[in-house]
Structures are given as structure tokens and as C-alpha cells.
Amino acid sequence: MKIALLYGTETGNAEMLCEDIEGHLEGDHDVAMADLGDTDPAALDGEAFHLIVCSTYGDGDLPASAQPFAEALEKAAPDLSAIRFAIFGLGDSSYDTYNEGSQKLAELLVKFGAKQVGERTIHDAMGSDMPEDLAFPWAEDRIAEAESLFAES
Amino acid sequence: MTQIAPKIAIVGAGPSGCYLAQALLKAVPGAEIDMLDRLPVPFGLVRYGVAADHQGTKAVARQFSRLFEKQGVRFFGNVTLGQDGEEGTIALTELQEAYDVVALGLGLPRDRALPLPGGDLPGVIGAGALTRHWNDHPDDAADLPDLGRRVVIVGQGNVAIDVLRILAKREEHFEGSDLSHRHTDHIAAAGIESIDIFGRSPAHEAKFDPVMVKELAQLPHMGFAFEGLHHSDGREDTRLEALASLPAAGDHDIRVTFHFGATPVKLCSDAGRVASARFACGGEELSLPCDTVISAIGFETHVPGIRDDLLAGAEDADLGVIRPGLYATGWFARGPRGTIPENRQAAQALAKRIAADLGTLPTGEKPGSAALLTRCPETTDYQGWQRIDAAETAACAEGRVRAKVADLSQMLTLAKGQPETDS
Numbered sequence: 001m002k003i004a005l006l007y008g009t010e011t012g013n014a015e016m017l018c019e020d021i022e023g024h025l026e027g028d029h030d031v032a033m034a035d036l037g038d039t040d041p042a043a044l045d046g047e048a049f050h051l052i053v054c055s056t057y058g059d060g061d062l063p064a065s066a067q068p069f070a071e072a073l074e075k076a077a078p079d080l081s082a083i084r085f086a087i088f089g090l091g092d093s094s095y096d097t098y099n100e101g102s103q104k105l106a107e108l109l110v111k112f113g114a115k116q117v118g119e120r121t122i123h124d125a126m127g128s129d130m131p132e133d134l135a136f137p138w139a140e141d142r143i144a145e146a147e148s149l150f151a152e153s
Numbered sequence: 154m155t156q157i158a159p160k161i162a163i164v165g166a167g168p169s170g171c172y173l174a175q176a177l178l179k180a181v182p183g184a185e186i187d188m189l190d191r192l193p194v195p196f197g198l199v200r201y202g203v204a205a206d207h208q209g210t211k212a213v214a215r216q217f218s219r220l221f222e223k224q225g226v227r228f229f230g231n232v233t234l235g236q237d238g239e240e241g242t243i244a245l246t247e248l249q250e251a252y253d254v255v256a257l258g259l260g261l262p263r264d265r266a267l268p269l270p271g272g273d274l275p276g277v278i279g280a281g282a283l284t285r286h287w288n289d290h291p292d293d294a295a296d297l298p299d300l301g302r303r304v305v306i307v308g309q310g311n312v313a314i315d316v317l318r319i320l321a322k323r324e325e326h327f328e329g330s331d332l333s334h335r336h337t338d339h340i341a342a343a344g345i346e347s348i349d350i351f352g353r354s355p356a357h358e359a360k361f362d363p364v365m366v367k368e369l370a371q372l373p374h375m376g377f378a379f380e381g382l383h384h385s386d387g388r389e390d391t392r393l394e395a396l397a398s399l400p401a402a403g404d405h406d407i408r409v410t411f412h413f414g415a416t417p418v419k420l421c422s423d424a425g426r427v428a429s430a431r432f433a434c435g436g437e438e439l440s441l442p443c444d445t446v447i448s449a450i451g452f453e454t455h456v457p458g459i460r461d462d463l464l465a466g467a468e469d470a471d472l473g474v475i476r477p478g479l480y481a482t483g484w485f486a487r488g489p490r491g492t493i494p495e496n497r498q499a500a501q502a503l504a505k506r507i508a509a510d511l512g513t514l515p516t517g518e519k520p521g522s523a524a525l526l527t528r529c530p531e532t533t534d535y536q537g538w539q540r541i542d543a544a545e546t547a548a549c550a551e552g553r554v555r556a557k558v559a560d561l562s563q564m565l566t567l568a569k570g571q572p573e574t575d576s
Contacts, residue, residue, distance in 0.1 A: 011213050011494040012175070057494070059364040059391065064498070092209035095364055096371075125209030126329065 001147060002047055005033040008054035008066025008105060013131075014090050018053050020132045021139050029143070037065035041073040041112075046082030049117070049146040051139055054105045055090040060097025062104060070108055081113035084149060086142035088135050089122040098124070117149065118142045157517025158183045161507075162252040162525075164234050166190040167197020169483020169496040170258030171217040174226050176497075176504035181511060186226045187252070187522050192291070192561075193230035193533040193568040194541055195221070197260060198493070201288045202281070204315040205332035206322065208554065213493065221535040229525060230533035231565060234259070236458055243529055245459065249479065251524035253516045254507060256473075256480040257463070261452040261489050267307060271420030272448070276301075276427035280312045280449035287319060287336050289557035291564065300343035301444020305430045307417050308449030309352030310360035311492075316447055317348055318368065321375050321407050331555035349410045349441055351432055355384035356393055356413045363395035369409075376402030381413035381434060415439070420446060452489040460485065473503045477510040537568030 003025060007018040015035070022033045036054070044050065057063045062070055089102025099122045106120055121138040123131045161177060163170045166188040174186050194200060196214050203210045220226040234257070235242020248255045264279025266272055278297070285293040304320060306313050324337050352359050356379070369375065377399040385393055402408045415432040421440075422428055431440045454460040463481065468474045473486040480486075482503055483496050526532060541558060544567050548556040558564050 010497075012172070012216050012497055013213060016216050016219065058362065059367070064494070094207060094209055095368060097364065097367075125212045128329075 001029045001049060001143060001150070002045075003029045003031045003143070004045060004048040004050045005031055006036050006039060006050060006052045007033075008036040008052070008063045008069065008101070010055055010057040010063035010065070013125075014053045014055045014063065017088075017090070017131050017135055021051065021053070021135055024132075024136050025139060025143075035065050036069040037067075039069055041069055041080075042076045042078040044078075044080065044083050049143065049150065050083060050085035050114075051142065052085055052087045052102075052105065053090065053135070054087060054102040056092075056095075056097060056099055056101030060095075060100035060104075062101050066101070066105055070105065073108060073112060077112060079113055080109060081115075083109070083114040084117050084146055085109060085114055086117045086138070086146070087120050088138050089120055090125065090131060091122055092125040094126055098122075117146050158185050159253040159511050159514075159516040160184075160251070160519050160521035161186045161254040161256070162248055162521075163188045163256045163258060163482075164190075164248070165197060165258035165260060165483075165485070166195035166228060166230075167258060167260050167483065168199050168213065168217070168493045169260070169485070169500065170256070171196070171220060172497045172500035173256055173258060173482045173503060174220050175216070176500045177507065178220075178224055178226070180501075180504035180508040185521055186220075187229055187525070188220075188226060189229045189232040189234075189525075191231070191233040193564050194538050195228055195230070195535075201285050201290045203493075204284065204319060205287055205336075206319065206327055206330045207315075208330060210493070227522065228535040228538065229522070229529075230537060230568065232525070232529050232532055234456070234459070243525075245479075247528060248525075251520055251522075251528075253514060253519055254478055254480070254511070256482055256503075256507070257459075257485055258482040259454070259456065259460075259485045261454050261484045263453050263455045264448060265451040265453050267417065267420070267446075267448045267450065269417055269419055271422060271427065274420055274422050274427040274446075275425060276444065277420065277446045277448060280306075280308070280316050280447055281452055283316060283447060284312065287332060289333060289559035291559055291561035294559035297339065299444075300340070300345065302344050302346045303443045303445075304345055304348045305441060305443040305446045306348065306350040306449060307430075307446065308360070308451070309350055309354070309411070310449060310451075311362055311365050313350060313447075313449035314361050314365040314369070316449060317350055317409065318372075320345055320348060321369075321372055321409070323374070326372065328552045329554060331549070331553055331557060333553075333556065334550060345407055347408045347410070349412060349443070351412045351415045351417060351430075353416050354413065355388075356382055356396060356411070357385040357388040357390035359392050359413065361392065363391040366392070366395040367398055370399050373400075374406040376400055376405030376408055378402045378408065378410045379413070380410060381415060384414045412439075452484070454485065472506060473499070474506060474510075478514055480507060533565065533568035537570070540570055541567045
């Protein structure tokens with residue numbers, strides 16, 4: 001399956017996780033990875049399934065590399081109804097804005113018509129799970145769901 | 154044209170140095186990157202500055218580990234940068250003879266002293282030294298005197314809030330941290346009842362990030378009071394919202410008072426120890442009895458003889474270019490402002506510049522680590538850190554993720570893989 005793997009990062013942790021997911025999916029799928037900061041929201045590819053990893057920074061804000069993407073999205077207001085995505089959040093439960101960044105990004109994509117596949121999965125940096133131990137099954141499960149959706153359409 | 158891989162030394166294996174190494178791997182493919190640190194452990198401020206109860210923030214070390222474990226960057230610990238001829242150190246000129254590129258990421262580890270009468274009294278502790286003490290840094294491992302029931306904090310930045318939070322937390326709040334029971338016992342023994350935290354700025358311009366203050370609301374045994382909030386009348390700011398989210402002081406075990414628009418004037422002593430702190434608040438003076446004063450008013454270099462000269466002649470100090478071939482990064486370059494991830498973007502910009510400079514510099518002639526190892530035979534390596542890491546993880550107490558080794562000779566023994574003897 002054609003996968004567009006996108007990350008929004010502040011510290012680089014989300015980018016590293018995406019590199020790991022890319023390595024995990026390669027071979028089985030056609031994966032292209034990109035920083036949300038280098039991605040034009042109006043040029044998203046409806047043929048690809050979008051897997052997005054996004055952290056939270058500051059007071060529940062989007063991380064630095066997702067901010068220009070969100071601003072461009074608000075400004076261009078493209079029709080994203082052909083876009084299917086799943087999202088994985090990185091957060092820290094020390095703060096009461098835990099994982100709000102990925103939530104905000106998902107809501108923004110949905111606002112412009114994108115279809116979210118499956119529930120958002122979140123990782124807690126204060127917990128004992130390694131992010132990839134949650135993210136690999138997340139990617140596999142969402143891809144399986146998306147495959148049937150893409151087959152129907 | 155084939156070019157021999159440039160040899161790059163980054164001095165200081167803290168977050169800004171590690172982010173620079175990461176960016177250089179992409180900007181200068183094939184470069185040989187060596188990271189040097191005076192301690193046998195990498196990660197600098199992530200290990201010794203980030204608060205022990207913020208393990209989520211420390212998770213960035215996983216990225217930095219990958220530099221050494223998968224990306225070919227080498228770690229040389231137990232190497233100290235010094236002035237020419239200074240015993241037990243290697244000089245910058247020597248490093249420049251060995252490497253095509255030298256980048257300094259030494260941080261700013263020294264607490265800026267309180268510029269007040271009494272600022273150096275016993276009972277006055279720097280926030281950086283205290284944070285290192287709680288993080289078991291070998292330089293600040295010695296036991297502290299009793300903190301007493303009344304603590305004054307001067308400064309309201311994120312470091313001050315870290316100190317406040319750790320002083321106020323109870324044993325159960327440190328579950329999953331790496332704060333030693335030695336430290337939680339010491340804090341508990343003080344029986345702290347009041348913490349007064351002073352800042353010169355009005356509340357709407359205070360130095361803390363709002364999220365750091367909101368986090369304090371999770372501790373139910375703390376109540377909060379505010380002085381000088383009137384300076385912010387009519388203002389709207391996320392800092393004011395964060396302060397408003399804190400529970401008002403009442404029947405709480407610890408009363409925390411934020412004082413805004415308050416300038417420290419003088420610390421007074423009794424029986425050879427700080428006993429009160431005097432502040433100017435608007436037109437009035439406030440004298441507050443206290444047992445301990447923690448100064449959190451910023452950081453400065455521990456090597457002024459090196460840093461001041463370099464930055465004075467820097468080609469582009471903001472970017473970190475001293476001159477082609479010699480660079481500075483992180484707080485050492487830019488001063489004590491900005492969070493850890495801000496160094497990531499700064500490092501990417503500097504790495505691009507280094508890559509461009511390398512096109513004009515002769516490379517491939519220098520000996521790199523071969524010269525370093527001859528000059529500093531007592532260096533430790535990444536496997537040495539992994540041995541320390543394994544020992545710390547294995548020794549950790551219940552409810553903790555790590556028990557840090559605070560003694561430098563023990564760290565070196567572990568790093569070198571020599572069996573410990575009991576004799």
C-alpha cells in the first residue's frame with residue numbers, strides 16, 4: 001500500500017519514531033516519509049494512506065514543525081475529502097494538556113474534510129511503554145483498516 | 154574529486170552538542186564525528202539539569218543514544234577542555250591541530266551569583282548546583298545542610314519552578330523518577346511550610362512558562378498566595394491564567410507565595426547563616442525571615458577565560474561561528490535562554506554553515522581521535538557509559554527507574570570495566 005508517513009516534531013522524538021515506523025513498514029509497503037513542516041496541505045495525495053505522528057509542545061500546542069502546516073491549512077482551506085489518515089500522538093502526562101497537539105491536528109484535518117481511520121493512539125513519555133511498541137501495532141492495524149476502505153472505494 | 158572525510162570534534166556531549174552531531178550527520182555525510190565530555194557519561198543537561206521528576210523530558214536521550222549506537226558517532230569521556238598548559242586538560246589549540254572542525258557546546262553550568270550584600274552567606278544555594286545535587290552530579294554530590302521550614306527562591310524562571318516543585322513534592326510524587334531516597338529524605342526532614350518566590354517582573358512578564366505553573370496545581374497539599382499582582386491589572390496573559398488556576402492558600406501543608414515586582418536588596422545573617430531576605434516591592438521594603446535562600450537568576454560559563462575571548466572575536470556569535478573551523482553551540486554560544494528543543498533548530502542552521510565552510514577548508518590532513526587518544530590516554534568510551542547505565546539501572550530502588558552513581562572515581566571504575574575491589 002502507498003503510505004505517506006508524516007511527522008510533527010519539536011524535540012526530534014516524533015521524527016525518530018517515524019524513522020522506526022518507516023523501517024518497520026518498508027518491504028511490505030511503499031512508504032514515503034516527510035516532515036509536516038515541509039508538506040503542503042493542498043498537495044496531499046488521495047492515493048496514499050496518511051500515517052501521522054505528532055507530539056505536543058508548550059501549553060498543549062502543536063510542535064514547531066506542525067505549526068506551518070496548520071497555518072497553511074487554515075489559510076488555503078483545501079478540500080481534503082479524498083484524504084484518509086490515522087494519527088499517533090506523543091505526549092507527557094505530567095501536563096494537563098497531555099497529547100492535545102495530536103488531537104488539535106486531527107480535528108483540523110477533519111474540519112477540512114479528511115477522513116480519520118480508527119482511533120487516535122497516544123503514547124505517554126512518563127509511562128513505561130516504548131513508543132514503537134505502541135506505534136508499530138497502531139500502524140499495522142490502521143493500514144489493515146485502510147486497505148479495506150481503499151478497496152471499497 | 155574524492156575528499157577524505159572531515160574530522161569533527163564536538164566538546165560537550167549535552168543536548169546542544171548531540172543535536173549538532175545529529176544535524177551534521179545529515180549536513181556532512183561521511184564526516185567522522187567525535188563527542189568529548191569531561192564526565193564519563195554523555196547527555197549533559199538532560200541527565201544533570203532536567204528535573205528528576207520530568208522523565209518524559211529526559212526521553213530525548215533515546216535519540217542521542219542512537220548517535221553512538223547506530224550512527225557511528227564516537228564518545229570520548231573524561232576529557233576536559235582547559236587553557237593552554239592547564240594540568241589535566243587538553244587545550245583548544247591542541248584539539249584544532251587534531252580536528253578539521255571543533256565545536257564547543259560546554260553549556261553554562263555556573264549559577265550567576267546574587268549580586269547583593271549577603272549573597273554568598275551559608276544557607277544560600279544556587280539553583281543549578283541544587284539541581285545537579287538532586288541529579289547526583291559528581292561535582293555537587295556532597296550532602297547539603299538542613300533546608301529548614303522557610304525557603305525563599307529568588308528568580309521565577311522555569312529552573313526556579315523546578316526547584317519549587319521538587320521541594321514541595323512528597324515521596325509518592327517521585328514514583329517513576331530517578332530522584333534518590335537520600336534526597337527525598339533530606340527534603341522531607343526539612344518539614345518545609347512556606348516557599349516565597351520572588352521576581353522583579355510583573356506577573357504578566359514573569360520568566361516561567363505557564364505550563365510549568367499549571368503543573369503545580371496537581372499537588373493538593375500546596376496552597377498559593379500572590380503579592381504584587383496589581384502590577385498586572387487590566388492585562389491579559391497566559392501566565393496570569395496559569396496563576397489563576399492555582400488553589401488559594403488555606404489549610405494546606407505548604408504555603409507558596411509568589412511576589413511580583415520585587416527586587417532583592419540584601420540577605421541578613423544570624424549565627425553565621427542566612428536568616429532573612431529583604432526585598433524592595435514598589436516603594437516598600439519587605440523583610441522576610443527564612444532558613445534557606447535559593448538563587449535562580451541565571452547561569453554563566455565555568456570557563457570565562459575561554460568563552461569570553463572566543464565570543465568577543467566571533468564572526469557570527471548568534472549562529473555560533475567563531476571563524477571557519479571553530480564553532481560554538483547551545484547556551485555556550487547564545488547565552489542562557491531557550492529550551493532544549495530550541496537547540497535542535499539552531500544546530501541545523503549551524504550544521505549547514507559548517508558544511509558550507511568545509512567546502513573551503515583543507516580537510517583530511519588531521520589525525521583526529523588518534524591524536525586525542527595519545528594525548529588523553531585515560532579517556533572512556535560509549536561502552537563505558539553503557540556499563541555505568543547498566544549498573545545504575547540494576548541498582549535502582551523500588552519506585553525508581555535508576556540509581557545514579559554520584560562518585561566520579563566509581564563512575565570511572567565502572568566505565569573502564571575494572572572489577573571493583575573491597576580492599
